[in-house]
Amino acid sequence: MKKFKMLISFLLIISLFLVGCSNEDSAPSADGTTTIDFAIHVANPTDQEPAFYQVIEQFQAENPDIKINLMGKEQQEHVKNIKMMSQSDKLPDVFWMLPASAKELEEADMLMDLTEFIDKNPEIKDSLKENMLSTYNNNGKQYGLPYQPLVTGFFYNQALFEKYGVGIPETFEDLVEATKVFEKNGITTIAKGAKDHYSVWAFLTMLSRYGYFDKIDAILAGKESYNNADFLKYYQKIEKLRKLKAFPKNVTTQSYFQAVEQFLNGQAAMLDSGMWDVKKIEQSDIGKDVGFWWGPTFADGVDNQKISSIVPAAPLLVSKKAGEDETKKEAVFKLLKFYYGEDGTQIMIDNQVPPMTNAEVNIDETEHPVFKKLVDQIRLEDWESQPNQPDLVVPESMANAMYDSIYGVINGTYTPEQATKIVEDKISTIN
Incomplete structure (x- = not known):
């Protein structure tokens, strides 16, 4: 019996030691x-x-x-x-x-x-x-x-629009008319650089206005084709902009970063970009004149056209x-x-990170005019964000094919029909 009690005591000591060891890493310090x-x-x-x-x-x-x-x-x-x-x-x-x-x-x-x-x-x-x-x-x-929100769209140089008597576009037809005026005056409408093939953020949001998120699950499941009538209309709109010379003459050899400089130098009316370029734009000579736009709505688009892009x-x-x-x-x-919470959100705002909540925040418009305009667009009540960026909900190889298809039409190397087929062919290898 004595040996048994000693054994129990020993086991109890060992168990207490093991419990102490198991909690050692997570317990508060002294x-x-x-x-x-x-x-x-x-x-x-x-x-x-x-x-x-x-x-x-x-x-x-x-x-x-x-x-x-x-x-x-x-x-x-x-x-x-x-x-x-x-x-x-x-x-x-x-x-x-x-x-x-x-x-x-x-x-x-x-x-x-x-x-x-x-x-x-x-x-x-x-x-x-x-x-x-x-x-x-x-x-x-x-x-x-x-971690933070991701906000993408078009920055625009309001001074150029005013100089040439062009209104800030709302519809695709508005964008077409603006492009005609800018081309006549030697101004690039949309600065872009095909060497960085991923730089199509606003154009992906435009794809969402043709029912992308209504279709993508069925497309990935092989029940519907990427090569469909709605997406074809989308690529036809890009082709029309190309024919109107909306993009830089050197778009095929220009990088995204060169496109940013083209916009900052006042040589382009718009830039396809996102929140990460706000500080650079505000520090440039054109900063006080720059606004932010979600991109055109389409008369032949699918369902809601007031789609923004404020995604996680x-x-x-x-x-x-x-x-x-x-x-x-x-x-x-x-x-x-x-x-x-509100305190964390305000610190983010103070560092020009857009809010991912609807908390009330304070922005110094005099010091940060571009950021204020971007946040104002986020706050528009009649616009609804796409759930995510279209390229972030598909396999990487398909996303790359989407980039290739968009820039292929911008560069004039693909027809709209070829562009949709390029992506569809890539999907078939995934499935």
């Missing part, structure tokens, strides 16, 4: 601080992602009991590192990830379900735009939240292990609440 390991896709967040960095710094200042351990690497190395960490089940507590890889981690059941966070913070749930949540929701499980960028994810530790989970929830 001073009561909880550490969140946060892996981000840039090596120097201070300079490369100042908006994000300032949100984190302010959160720590207001929550001294929570320390954010930033783990920064350049994107390619970061993604590779996250994949390696997932293989050994040692993911960081919170981390940025590419959408396709995020979905793989979700399917491997390695991510925390953030539905509880959303349900506990209804003000954030109501404030976030619907597509910011639905994009990273899998059968009711909220496995990710957007790559997501922030939380590891499943972080959610299994109540102390760490509470700290993560506090961080997310600050990040997506």
Whole structure:
């Protein structure tokens, strides 16, 4: 009996030791601080992602009991590192990830379900735009939240429109008439550079006005063809712009960055771009004259024509292990609440990152006129954002074929019929 009692005591000591060891990594430090390991896709967040960095710094200042351990690497190395960490089940507590890889981690059941966070913070749930949540929701499980919004469209030089007596377009017919005037006066209507084949953001939104998101699931399933009557009309519109000489003469040999310079130098009336170019435009000589436009509506388009593009960028994810530790989970929830709340949103705004919520924000229009105009377009009540960018919901090889098809028509190397067939042929290799 004595030996039995000694054995029980020994086993109890061992079990208590093991419990202590299992909680060692996640328990608060001696001073009561909880550490969140946060892996981000840039090596120097201070300079490369100042908006994000300032949100984190302010959160720590207001929550001294929570320390954010930033783990920064350049994107390619970061993604590779996250994949390696997932293989050994040692993911960081919170981390940025590419959408396709995020979905793989979700399917491997390695991510925390953030539905509880959303349900506990209804003000954030109501404030976030619907597509910011639905994009990273899998059968009711909220496995990710957007790092930032991605806003794309056309910047336009209002001074050029006024100089040549052209109104800011609303319809495709308006754009055609403007193109005729600009061509006559030696001005490129839309600055573009085919050497960077992905630079077709506003043109992808135009494709959404021809029913892209109504059709894409059936197209990928092989039940409908990309080579359809509606998409053909879309490519015919691009061909018409090409014939009217809307694009640069050197579009085939020009890069996207050269197209930006063409616009900034006042040689083009519009630029197909996005939020990332706001600062550069505001710092240029034409900054005070630049506005932002979602692109033309089409009389022969499909359904709603007032489609904007305010879509979620790559997501922030939380590891499943972080959610299994109540102390760490509470700290993560506090961080997310600050990040997506009014304070975090205002810090983003102060750094010219557009809002992904409908929270009231303050913008100094005198200092940031282009950014103010972009945000005003985001706030238009009668416009609805496409759920995502069309190229981000299909396999990469199909996305590349879509870029090729659009620039093929812009360059004059494809007819509209050939353009739709190029993409359809690529889909057939995927299926």
